[in-house]
Amino acid sequence: EPEVTQTPSHQVTQMGQEVILRCVPISNHLYFYWYRQILGQKVEFLVSFYNNEISEKSEIFDDQFSVERPDGSNFTLKIRSTKLEDSAMYFCARAGTSGRGAYNEQFFGPGTRLTVL
Amino acid sequence: SQQGEEDPQALSIQEGENATMNCSYKTSINNLQWYRQNSGRGLVHLILIRSNEREKHSGRLRVTLDTSKKSSSLLITASRAADTASYFCATAQGTDKLIFGTGTRLQVFP
Structure with missing residues (x-):
């Protein structure tokens, strides 16, 4: 099954600035996820998004983070x-066509490397 | 220790040899999944094994699951240089999130 695509591949920003990371899944999927991976560490769950609402979020996902699907296509992490x-690789994922990601496989995008200076 | 710990942390083998990686977890699960990550790249789903399954095969991959011991193993047979990557187990516990392990770095020498 095809994966999602993510833009940009690399984002460099100054501390205190806002960044928006984008994920472009196939439009008829409903379950999406954001994960992050700090260099050399394990992949960590941030948030899951179903039917245009957050369904679960981790303790990492504080008030500085938000997700939305503004145009019904792109799925963004702000x-x-x-x-x-916050410097890390950020991965978007979607659930397999068989349904919800926790019960089935998740397909990951190539990631966005965020560097905060 | 944390949910999803793999061992060994690193493994170096010659092409043609088999590679075995292990994963242990703490809580009950719905399923356990294995992913591969090439350096600096995204995660590629390899195989999913459900809690009521004991063994699963996919090509050169063989995964076992022992829920009584809360452990899983991934066997790659007849390894190739292209198998060089990090391998992660991830557990699904009935919610949306996957909890990833620390990973095993596999190096296959030609």
Whole structure:
């Protein structure tokens, strides 16, 4: 099955700036996820999104983070005021066609490398 | 220790040899999944095994699951240089999120 695509592949920003990371899934999928991976560490769940609403979020996903699907296609992750520790790879994923991702496989995009200076 | 711990952390083998990676977890699960990640790239789904399954095959991959021991293993047979990557197990516990392990870095020498 095809994966999602993500833009940009690499984003460099200054601390305190807002960034928007984009994920372009196949339009008829309903379950999407954001994960992040700090260099050398494990992949961490951030948030799941179903039918245009957050269905679950982790303790990492604080008020600085938000997700939306503004045009019914692109799925975005916004970080309002970036910190140095936000530097990481951010992965978007979608559930397999058989349904919800926790019960079935998830398909990951190539990631966006965010560097906060 | 944390949910989803793999061992070994690193594994180096010659082409043609088999590679075995193990994963242990703490809580009950719906399923366990294995992913591959090439350096600096995204995660590629390899195989999913459900909690009521004990073994599953996909090509050169063989996954076992022992829910009594809360452990899983991934066997790659007849390894190739192209198998060089990090391998992660991830557990699904009935919610939306996958919890990933720390990964095993596999190096296959030609």
